[in-house]
Amino acid sequence: MSRAILITGGAGFIGSNFIHYYQQKYPDQQLINVDKLTYAGSLANLTEVENNGNYQFIHGDIADMKTVAAIFKEYDIEGVIHFAAESHVDRSIHDASPFIDTNVVGTLNLLQAARADWEEKGELGERRFHHISTDEIYGSLGESGKFTEDTPYDPRNPYSSSKAGANFLVKSFGHTYGMNVIISSCSNNYGPRQHDEKLLPTIIRQALANEPIPIYGDGKNIRDWLFVEDHCRAIDMVYHQGKTMETYNVGGNNEQENITITNAVCYLLDEQRPDLLQKYRLAHFSDLITFVTDRKGHDKRYAIDASKIQRELGWQPQVDLEDGLRKTVEWYVAKWKTNVPI
Numbered sequence: 232m233s234r235a236i237l238i239t240g241g242a243g244f245i246g247s248n249f250i251h252y253y254q255q256k257y258p259d260q261q262l263i264n265v266d267k268l269t270y271a272g273s274l275a276n277l278t279e280v281e282n283n284g285n286y287q288f289i290h291g292d293i294a295d296m297k298t299v300a301a302i303f304k305e306y307d308i309e310g311v312i313h314f315a316a317e318s319h320v321d322r323s324i325h326d327a328s329p330f331i332d333t334n335v336v337g338t339l340n341l342l343q344a345a346r347a348d349w350e351e352k353g354e355l356g357e358r359r360f361h362h363i364s365t366d367e368i369y370g371s372l373g374e375s376g377k378f379t380e381d382t383p384y385d386p387r388n389p390y391s392s393s394k395a396g397a398n399f400l401v402k403s404f405g406h407t408y409g410m411n412v413i414i415s416s417c418s419n420n421y422g423p424r425q426h427d428e429k430l431l432p433t434i435i436r437q438a439l440a441n442e443p444i445p446i447y448g449d450g451k452n453i454r455d456w457l458f459v460e461d462h463c464r465a466i467d468m469v470y471h472q473g474k475t476m477e478t479y480n481v482g483g484n485n486e487q488e489n490i491t492i493t494n495a496v497c498y499l500l501d502e503q504r505p506d507l508l509q510k511y512r513l514a515h516f517s518d519l520i521t522f523v524t525d526r527k528g529h530d531k532r533y534a535i536d537a538s539k540i541q542r543e544l545g546w547q548p549q550v551d552l553e554d555g556l557r558k559t560v561e562w563y564v565a566k567w568k569t570n571v572p573i
């Protein structure tokens with residue numbers, strides 16, 4: 232049995248970008264990707280790697296212990312990088328149950344299966360369980376301050392609560408059993424392969440179709456924006472070099488109001504598709520921006536202090552916001568041209 236890293240949720244946005252990144256950087260490393268292929272997961276995100284000898288896909292649900300245990304039985308899992316989650320806040324406000332099943336029970340199943348297997352192999356303290364978490368667990372900020380790794384958890388919606396619950400479970404397996412666990416918590420990722428319900432794909436899809444671009448409230452909620460490739464590099468570093476039991480915050484150092492991001496994307500679309508502006512008789516795609524009723528309990532501001540990962544592991548974001556947004560818009564515009572829905 233050759234050793235493999237188990238990736239969960241690799242057909243989603245960040246997981247699929249990570250698999251591309253990782254297979255390019257470490258072509259000899261075997262990766263097993265387990266994904267339930269919910270509405271948010273798509274094998275179309277993985278076409279470039281699907282025939283690689285060192286990549287294997289398993290269609291499975293991490294909330295089902297039998298599935299998870301069978302993976303550890305069949306493969307020699309040397310580490311887990313756990314992305315799989317229900318990830319959309321609005322959906323969690325509508326119905327929290329799948330968030331508990333996947334984000335809490337699914338995480339527990341993975342921890343239990345990994346623990347049993349690694350204990351049996353006498354490598355519980357060596358093999359690594361890396362949990363991908365979010366800055367949303369820290370709650371909402373006022374006008375100043377940033378989340379550090381020591382900020383107490385204060386989740387405000389069912390999604391962030393389920394992710395905080397998962398974090399506590401991960402830490403508890405480190406404390407209780409001496410498992411080699413590690414957490415990275417990141418801010419808003421953007422880039423290629425994101426599901427169309429998220430902000431950037433929504434802006435681009437609506438603009439290209441000459442439809443209203445819906446923005447919650449007054450658009451002044453602030454998020455930190457992290458280009459997904461920068462995040463993938465951070466995960467690589469945390470997985471290989473991070474200290475056991477530690478948490479590392481990963482942020483882009485790019486705090487922006489939603490409306491500013493929206494205008495920036497519209498401006499790039501003006502540049503890239505002047506033909507459509509003319510066709511739709513618009514001066515700017517930003518003319519399509521429409522403010523809609525705010526999300527319930529919408530957190531005002533998230534900002535992340537990523538100085539620990541910079542200081543201890545030497546990571547820092549390499550892609551500035553303008554370049555990252557340009558690459559992102561180009562990617563979706565190219566996809567749209569092929570008539571694949573964004």
Ligand SMILES: NC(=O)c1ccc[n+]([C@@H]2O[C@H](COP(=O)([O-])OP(=O)(O)OC[C@H]3O[C@@H](n4cnc5c(N)ncnc54)[C@H](O)[C@@H]3O)[C@@H](O)[C@H]2O)c1
Nearest residue numbers: 240242243244245267268269271272292293315316365420
């Ligand atoms: N996207 C962001 O900006 C962001 C920010 C902070 C943290 N995160 C975290 O990063 C991780 C990945 O986020 P994403 O944006 O790629 O999410 P995503 O929604 O795009 O992808 C999630 C993937 O998990 C799979 N999945 C869901 N339930 C599953 C289950 N029960 N069993 C197996 N697979 C299942 C889905 O099919 C999908 O492929 C999540 O843990 C999320 O909480 C994301």
